[in-house]
Amino acid sequence: MQYKSIKKEDWDKTMEQMLLSYTIFACIENEHGLDYELLKPQDVQKISYNKPKPVTSLKTFFLPVKENVSLEKAYEKPRIILGIPNCDIEGLSLLDEVYLDNEYTDVFYSNRRKNTLLIASDCFGIQEHCHCSSYNIKAYSEKHADLAIVRLGETILIRIISAKGDDFLKKIPAVQPAGNSDLIEEIEKEHLATEALLSKSNTGLADYKKTGELVTNAKDGIWEKYSVNCVSCGACTTICPTCTCFLLLDRPGFEKVKQMDACQYPGFERVAGGEDALFELHKRFRNRYMCKYVWKPLKFKSSACTGCGRCIEACIGRINKNEIFMELAK
């Protein structure tokens, strides 16, 4: 894969200049941890590199919590999102399958995708619940993004992933071919080290396919047991980079408002007349697991769980899906 390089100092200047023509969101540490923040010129130095992972997922940039899908959108400034971990990039790949399919393209989603440059960030190191590699997802991006960025000391190295990313880099005079093979070797070493950390941290965790089998074969009573601490708040689905369900609401003038929804909420599958296949909490709880590990894999090429671990971090009932899978595997 082709690398380019730029001095950190020049990259910072470039970002400042880019703010004139782009809206930029970058990973910056705040009081809750690392997250995607609207970049201001004075914060360019605060951009975090090589570090997992933003508290929230990438999907909110493409699927707003609520949007009127009847109105023509005014011109929006092009966007750059900088510092995206590969779990989020892979999650976006599933969103693309859902919203950009040829028969029914969501023009609002499509416009945002076209308007956004995705700059991924390699993860050097892991967080407590990171488990991307268990599902055959790497801790660095080689596809679906436009560029991937690594900081090594005072050098920024950039992998070119898409033609769009390549065109963007051509506009930056300070970007040079990455001649120093030592730096590339260092990146590869970091990749291996991160993989080793992931492997050690998730020893015994089943792979994606096997997880689907565990969920399918879970015996009666399992979901009642594990859902005891679930309060149907939907935090797991809201924070998930691949959960895409929504509701269409009607407004006067035949306007439609699309609002993100979750299978964890009561009434999600209720039909007129009141029948509700997911009336009971444990059935809704099971539904999320079946959807992610059994049904979506039958329907889509992209993974419906990218191993980001955010659902574990967000759960107020302290439900850890990986502990469930470990127990199911016993």
Added chain:
Amino acid sequence: MPDQKNIYKAIRAKLTNIIDESPLIKTFVLVPENEFSFKTGQFIELSVDGIGEAPFTPSSSPLVTEKLEVTVMKTGYVTDYMHNLKPGVHMGIRGPFGRGYPVESFYGKEVLILGGGCGLAPIRSLLFALESIKDKLVKVILCYGSKTPADCIYKPIFERLNNTEKFEAYRTVDKADESWDGSVGVATTLLSKINISISNSVAVVCGPPIMMKFGTIRLLEMGYRDEQIYLSMEKNMSCGLGKCGHCMMGEFFVCRDGPVFTYNEIKHNPEIWM
């Protein structure tokens, strides 16, 4: 990422007439402002302006494109509003969505239709479609059950079908009253009265979930193969586009992969009767 039309946008349709079918069921006659057509068994999302929308399979002939009929049972928030509408207002239509009945594959065969309750609405559209191709069919048998005689909609259709060459129609009610001297029992009880060549037939089942389940079991007992049974599945189809997730039934989006499935396509999935 191709530029396309707004998939969420409804077209307007003028409500020109409302027909009372039963105390709880009305048929809405709509004239769409834009060109609109559907295949029998496909569904639309019909909206009351500013209130909400709900999925319905049109009950009119797919061959008639200048107007559309939708038969609606008063059973929830949106349908309550629909039942209070007056002719002259505009409603919204999105669609048509999904996969309807593959009527071309019925050529040369006997078609058994097992229906219950408001399931007769989509069946009526199918019957119109089958009447138009009756030269290519061996025969069509309708077995229909309603809770009471008063709950039966489109009553004239039974006499009309029984006077149509190649068509037979049978009715039953769960609970008889003094006006009724016909069969009493659930719809599947009619199946023992019909004469059909199972090996050269297809069976279409449309009705409430409980009837779909026991209807399918009875058809299998009679000797129908899984792939001969067509089921029109009901779920909470919200977007119609295979995106919103509300109608997921196993790996299928009922709105897009269905709503018509053969039993063979979905039998592996325990969720289908839930």
